[in-house]
Amino acid sequence: MTRAPSAQQNAIETHHLRKVFGDKVAVADLTLDVAQGEVFGFLGPNGAGKTTSVKMLLGLVTPTGGEGKLLGAPVGNVAARAKVGFLPEHFRFHDWLTASEFLYLHAQLYGMTEARSKERVPKLLDLVGLTPHADLKLRSFSKGMLQRIGLAQALLNEPKLIFLDEPTSGLDPVGRRLVRDIIRDLKSQGATVFLNSHLLSEVEITCDRVAFIKHGQVIRQAALQTLVDGQTTVELRVGNLTPQLVAGLAQWGQDVRVDGDHVHLTVSDEDVLPQVARWVVEQGGALYSLTPQKLSLEDLFLQVVGTDGGL
Amino acid sequence: MATWVIARLTFREAASRKILWAALWLGLAFLALYGVGTYFIQREIAREGLPALGTREIYNFLAMAGLYVVNFLVVMMTVLTSVDTLAGEIASGTMQAIATKPLRRFEIVLGKWLGFGAMLALYVTLMGGGVVGVVYALTGYAVPGLLRGLGLMALEGLTLLSVSVLGGTSLSTLANGVLAFGLYGLAFVGGWIEQIGSLLHNETTVNIGILSSLLMPSEALWKRAAFEMQSPLTRDLGNMTPFSSTSVPNAIMILYAVAYVAVMLALALRQFSRRDL
Numbered sequence: 001m002t003r004a005p006s007a008q009q010n011a012i013e014t015h016h017l018r019k020v021f022g023d024k025v026a027v028a029d030l031t032l033d034v035a036q037g038e039v040f041g042f043l044g045p046n047g048a049g050k051t052t053s054v055k056m057l058l059g060l061v062t063p064t065g066g067e068g069k070l071l072g073a074p075v076g077n078v079a080a081r082a083k084v085g086f087l088p089e090h091f092r093f094h095d096w097l098t099a100s101e102f103l104y105l106h107a108q109l110y111g112m113t114e115a116r117s118k119e120r121v122p123k124l125l126d127l128v129g130l131t132p133h134a135d136l137k138l139r140s141f142s143k144g145m146l147q148r149i150g151l152a153q154a155l156l157n158e159p160k161l162i163f164l165d166e167p168t169s170g171l172d173p174v175g176r177r178l179v180r181d182i183i184r185d186l187k188s189q190g191a192t193v194f195l196n197s198h199l200l201s202e203v204e205i206t207c208d209r210v211a212f213i214k215h216g217q218v219i220r221q222a223a224l225q226t227l228v229d230g231q232t233t234v235e236l237r238v239g240n241l242t243p244q245l246v247a248g249l250a251q252w253g254q255d256v257r258v259d260g261d262h263v264h265l266t267v268s269d270e271d272v273l274p275q276v277a278r279w280v281v282e283q284g285g286a287l288y289s290l291t292p293q294k295l296s297l298e299d300l301f302l303q304v305v306g307t308d309g310g311l
Numbered sequence: 312m313a314t315w316v317i318a319r320l321t322f323r324e325a326a327s328r329k330i331l332w333a334a335l336w337l338g339l340a341f342l343a344l345y346g347v348g349t350y351f352i353q354r355e356i357a358r359e360g361l362p363a364l365g366t367r368e369i370y371n372f373l374a375m376a377g378l379y380v381v382n383f384l385v386v387m388m389t390v391l392t393s394v395d396t397l398a399g400e401i402a403s404g405t406m407q408a409i410a411t412k413p414l415r416r417f418e419i420v421l422g423k424w425l426g427f428g429a430m431l432a433l434y435v436t437l438m439g440g441g442v443v444g445v446v447y448a449l450t451g452y453a454v455p456g457l458l459r460g461l462g463l464m465a466l467e468g469l470t471l472l473s474v475s476v477l478g479g480t481s482l483s484t485l486a487n488g489v490l491a492f493g494l495y496g497l498a499f500v501g502g503w504i505e506q507i508g509s510l511l512h513n514e515t516t517v518n519i520g521i522l523s524s525l526l527m528p529s530e531a532l533w534k535r536a537a538f539e540m541q542s543p544l545t546r547d548l549g550n551m552t553p554f555s556s557t558s559v560p561n562a563i564m565i566l567y568a569v570a571y572v573a574v575m576l577a578l579a580l581r582q583f584s585r586r587d588l
Contacts, residue, residue, distance in 0.1 A: 060411060061588065062587060078415055088408055
């Protein structure tokens with residue numbers, strides 16, 4: 001019996017997922033949706049419950065309450081995991097295996113046929129740039145190499161959903177670019193990527209939507225674009241700055257700050273900027289420069305999560 | 312099926328570990344020493360020209376002594392190689408990339424148990440067969456009841472393996488080791504207490520001994536294995552040696568041991584299925 005394909009099933013769905021360890025609440029109330037084909041960023045301070053949430057979704061940890069779905073099946077369902085890839089944060093593997101043996105092992109664990117493994121393993125080794133090291137034992141691998149082979153392992157069975165827990169933490173810029181490219185390719189193939197990351201600059205580049213989690217709860221969830229919109233700070237360098245001029249600038253935005261001959265303010269819409277420029281000139285100000293800067297994700301993170309968050 | 316993948320992986324991993332090779336070299340060194348000892352004893356006996364009956368007893372005693380050491384080596388090797396298979400992988404995080412694959416938790420535990428079980432059976436065969444082979448080659452004496460005896464020694468190894476696997480689902484490597492060796496020690500001491508108790512006809516000590524063999528049937532299994540491989544004369548005389556006993560465990564004990572292994576394994580499968588990783 002086939003499902004009606006009317007609504008594209010979410011890759012991940014959770015309703016009030018909760019995990020309590022003894023009397024410690026690791027995840028208070030996790031409710032989020034991740035649509036298929038999305039690159040989703042999961043952000044939060046240390047100890048917010050990010051890893052525990054991911055573990056609940058992957059069946060490593062049994063939820064204390066609430067429910068979740070992974071590719072349409074309840075969390076903990078074994079068959080659904082055939083199409084799920086996972087790169088753990090601390091990517092530790094059986095280090096007495098060679099890179100090649102390691103991938104063949106995980107292919108077997110995925111239930112892949114020998115023929116298919118023989119096709120996928122060399123391809124993935126090549127993708128992560130480890131073909132020359134295929135016959136070296138993992139124990140001789142550097143951290144970056146281990147992370148790359150871990151990524152290859154997650155991609156073995158052409159997953160529909162892949163969880164990446166801090167995937168670029170040990171990588172040099174070349175490696176980070178590789179991960180970014182892989183994520184982009186995955187997205188173009190319609191796969192869903194769930195990214196746990198502290199490297200906000202990476203999240204900014206790769207993610208479509210993000211959720212901020214703090215104290216085990218999702219406090220904000222939105223498309224990246226909407227989050228940074230309406231948050232443009234403008235820096236003006238103005239000669240002949242008068243208090244009236246400064247006060248007058250407040251009509252176009254908020255948080256007006258003066259620093260010598262530099263004025264900063266936050267506007268909600270880029271379109272007002274030409275008007276600001278015209279007004280400053282009309283008021284007799286000597287406008288040397290007007291520079292808009294989009295709020296960075298880091299600033300946004302600190303704003304949403306606060307600076308007290310981390311453990 | 313994932314169980315077989317894990318079993319093969321476990322066997323290969325055990326084979327690649329230094330501790331196994333240490334157990335093997337130690338075993339071989341022992342066999343060499345044993346062979347030398349046996350050679351000189353045999354030569355002495357041949358020179359003195361003892362009656363066949365007497366020499367058979369001596370060679371059987373020699374074989375039992377050798378097998379006693381093998382028994383100990385098997386226990387050591389089983390516990391030391393399996394003690395951190397689950398606890399270590401959980402602690403290091405290696406388990407995370409495995410348990411998130413499309414397989415059931417119990418398949419991981421069962422696979423590991425089978426892998427180590429196969430390794431242990433191989434070790435018993437090699438070492439036990441080695442002792443018996445050395446005796447036969449140097450003296451011409453063939454130890455009776457070999458299959459049954461070695462089979463029981465292997466079963467003894469399995470009781471400790473099952474405890475070690477069960478312990479690994481909840482305890483740290485160290486705690487698990489303490490548990491496994493602790494129970495073995497308990498059974499060992501209990502066996503002697505029972506032995507002495509039955510000689511002195513003291514029921515309480517016998518009961519203590521029986522209780523300890525219920526907690527860990529390893530010693531009882533060794534006694535039965537020794538019984539199967541002894542010469543009939545030694546059995547009849549009921550000598551007080553480490554290799555014979557006045558109270559030999561009966562067939563029910565063997566069945567109990569099999570059930571013990573099954574229960575420990577079942578508990579391990581269940582425990583690991585529920586555990587948060």
